[in-house]
Amino acid sequence: MDFSLIFDNWELFLTGLGNTVWLVSLALIIGGILAVPLALSQAYNVPYFGKLSLWYSYALRGTPLLVQVYIIYYGLGQFESVRNSVFWVLLKDPYFCALLGFSLNSAAYASEILRGAIVNLPKGLIETAYACGMTRWKVIRRIALPIACRRSIFAYSNEVIFMLHGSVIASTITIVDLLGAGRRLNSQYYVTFEGFITVAFLYMAIVAVISLAFRQIEKRYALT
Amino acid sequence: METMLEFLPLVLSGVTLTISLALTSVVVAIVCGLIGAAMKLSSVGILRILGGTYTTVVRGIPDLVLMLLVFFGGQILINSIGDKTGLWTYVEVSPFWAGSLSIGFIFGAYMTETFRGAFLAVPNGQIEAAKAVGLAPRRYLLRVVWPQMVPHALPNFTNNWLVLMKTTALVSIIGLQDVVYNANQAGRTSQEPLTFLVLTFFIFLGLTLLSDIGLRKIGRVYAIREN
Numbered sequence: 001m002d003f004s005l006i007f008d009n010w011e012l013f014l015t016g017l018g019n020t021v022w023l024v025s026l027a028l029i030i031g032g033i034l035a036v037p038l039a040l041s042q043a044y045n046v047p048y049f050g051k052l053s054l055w056y057s058y059a060l061r062g063t064p065l066l067v068q069v070y071i072i073y074y075g076l077g078q079f080e081s082v083r084n085s086v087f088w089v090l091l092k093d094p095y096f097c098a099l100l101g102f103s104l105n106s107a108a109y110a111s112e113i114l115r116g117a118i119v120n121l122p123k124g125l126i127e128t129a130y131a132c133g134m135t136r137w138k139v140i141r142r143i144a145l146p147i148a149c150r151r152s153i154f155a156y157s158n159e160v161i162f163m164l165h166g167s168v169i170a171s172t173i174t175i176v177d178l179l180g181a182g183r184r185l186n187s188q189y190y191v192t193f194e195g196f197i198t199v200a201f202l203y204m205a206i207v208a209v210i211s212l213a214f215r216q217i218e219k220r221y222a223l224t
Numbered sequence: 225m226e227t228m229l230e231f232l233p234l235v236l237s238g239v240t241l242t243i244s245l246a247l248t249s250v251v252v253a254i255v256c257g258l259i260g261a262a263m264k265l266s267s268v269g270i271l272r273i274l275g276g277t278y279t280t281v282v283r284g285i286p287d288l289v290l291m292l293l294v295f296f297g298g299q300i301l302i303n304s305i306g307d308k309t310g311l312w313t314y315v316e317v318s319p320f321w322a323g324s325l326s327i328g329f330i331f332g333a334y335m336t337e338t339f340r341g342a343f344l345a346v347p348n349g350q351i352e353a354a355k356a357v358g359l360a361p362r363r364y365l366l367r368v369v370w371p372q373m374v375p376h377a378l379p380n381f382t383n384n385w386l387v388l389m390k391t392t393a394l395v396s397i398i399g400l401q402d403v404v405y406n407a408n409q410a411g412r413t414s415q416e417p418l419t420f421l422v423l424t425f426f427i428f429l430g431l432t433l434l435s436d437i438g439l440r441k442i443g444r445v446y447a448i449r450e451n
Binding site for chain 1: 292297404419
């Protein structure tokens with residue numbers, strides 16, 4: 001095995017690393033924001049919208065991310081009207097499609113975690129808040145959501161790692177993410193192991209960083 | 225609608241491959257998981273370290289990366305070992321086995337945690353009592369520990385199975401003609417990619433729903449009745 005190839009091509013891996021990191025981070029942020037209304041509507045049984053978001057979450061958690069990304073990237077172009085619309089600039093861009101797919105998927109998982117945390121909040125806590133004369137919105141904003149978020153940190157750390165692992169799918173729609181960099185190196189130099197082993201170690205390193213970061217976050221914010 | 229009917233057999237043959245791949249992988253995963261759990265619970269230090277390395281390494285690497293390594297690297301590795309030792313000449317790893325072995329190996333790491341947790345959930349007194357009445361290890365593991373492990377392991381097992389089934393979609397990338405690969409093919413030929421990808425989406429959703437309901441039924445059978 002010739003690992004000097006990797007040092008000669010460190011820029012390729014840096015690009016890949018950068019793309020993976022920003023795709024995953026942005027997807028997690030967008031997904032996290034979307035998850036709040038999804039989880040609230042489910043937890044509070046909002047008419048129609050609650051059921052709808054329940055199904056949304058189940059469907060996106062029950063199907064492969066690969067298929068979801070393919071639908072967005074390869075599927076939507078089937079219609080002339082889509083290809084002629086203003087959205088086509090975005091939808092023909094693999095980065096946008098990957099980001100959209102990852103965000104929608106992450107929203108489904110995050111909403112399930114948050115919904116569980118809201119539903120399982122201690123009854124007394126919420127009743128006390130109402131007894132203090134808070135309105136429903138105020139209870140949600142000041143009591144239910146912050147505490148539910150802090151109680152779901154542990155489960156969410158797993159979701160972050162899953163999102164990182166899932167993000168390798170970006171490499172199948174022409175994006176040079178970390179795995180894409182490894183695949184490119186392998187095909188450029190006709191090697192088998194070097195690129196994949198390098199990215200395997202880099203992914204493990206990212207997972208280690210995420211785990212360490214979450215341990216700190218848990219120490220400071222997590223509630224049980 | 226007509227194009228859909230035309231390509232339906234192709235897509236359905238993909239479904240069979242997906243299901244048989246998932247079932248083969250889950251068997252491999254259960255075997256790997258039981259071995260892994262035994263290693264992690266063992267009193268031999270080196271086995272515990274090996275088991276721990278297995279679970280941390282596998283859970284740190286994305287499944288597709290491992291799959292590509294096994295698929296492209298495994299073949300070369302096996303043949304170079306054969307060359308050096310002279311035990312075998314040329315072995316061709318079929319994509320099906322590369323896929324199911326790597327998926328099984330990956331999910332074995334998750335199963336390890338599931339089985340280990342379930343084993344630890346069985347009260348120690350049960351094992352001590354079984355030993356006290358003179359049951360041999362093989363006997364009490366099978367008759368006392370295993371039936372009590374199953375209800376503890378089932379929720380996690382269900383979860384692992386659902387994730388495993390979705391992971392099989394990745395084998396389309398290494399050229400296995402599973403449902404995703406065939407649907408893509410059908411979509412390209414008919415120039416209706418969305419139709420077939422959405423069909424695939426619902427096929428997977430159906431498989432998830434079915435397993436969800438089925439495994440929940442099994443869970444009810446095995447549930448520990450509190451007296």
